[in-house]
Amino acid sequence: MQSVSYPFLEKLVAAAKKNYPKLKTYEARVNIAKANIQKAEFDWFNIFSFSYLRSPDNTTTLVNPSFLNGYQYGVTANVGALLQKPSAVRVAKQELEIARLNQSEYDLNIEAIVQQRYFYYLGQLTMLNWKTKSMENAERSVKDLEHKFEKGEETFEAYNKSVAYYTVVVQEKIKSEAEFLVAKSSLEEIIGVKLETIK
DSSP states (O other), X not given: OTTOXXXXXXXXXXXXXXXXXXXXXXXXXXHHHHHHHHHHHHGGGGGEEEEEXXXXXXXXXXXXXXXOOEEEEEEEEOHHHHHHHHHHHHHHHHHHHHHHHHHHHHHHHHHHHHHHHHHHHHHHHHHHHHHHHHHHHHHHHHXXXXXXXXXTSSOHHHHHHHHHHHHXXXXXXXXXHHHHHHHHHHHHHHHSSOGGGOO
C-alpha cells in the first residue's frame, strides 16, 4: 500500500484515455452520431422536389402531341417523408445520446482497468523484490554452508539441503520476474506507451 502513488496513477489513466484506440472509436461514434443529426435535419429539403420541362413552340407531332408550349414548372412533396422526418431526427438524437453514454461508460471502465493493472503491477514488483532478497539470502547461506562443509564444520546433508533450497528460490525468482514483466506489459498495453515514459 505504501508504494501506491495516486498522482502517478492519474497520469496513467490520462495516458490511457489519450492513447488507447478503443476510446478513439467511441469518440468517432459520437462524431458520427452528431453528423447523423445534421443529416436528418437537412433531409427536410428532400421532401420537396422541383422539376421543369421546356417544350419549344410548334413541336406538336402525332407521336408526341403536346398542347402546352414553352416552360412548365412543377413542385412535388412527399407526404410520407414529411411525416417520417420528425421521428428520424429524434432517432438521430437518441443515437447521439447512446454514443455519449457508451463513451462515458468506457471512460469509467478504462479508469478501473488501469487501476487494476497498476495495482497488480505493484504487487508483482513487490513480490519480485522479496524473491530477490530471499534469493540473495539463500545464496549467502549456501556460500556459508559450503565454506563450513569444506572445513568439515557442517554435514553434506545440510549443505545439500541448502543447495536444493537455493535452487527452489532461484526458480521462484525467475517465475516472479516473468509475472512482473507480464504485469508491466499488460499495464503498458492499456496506457499505450512505455511505463518509463510517464513521469
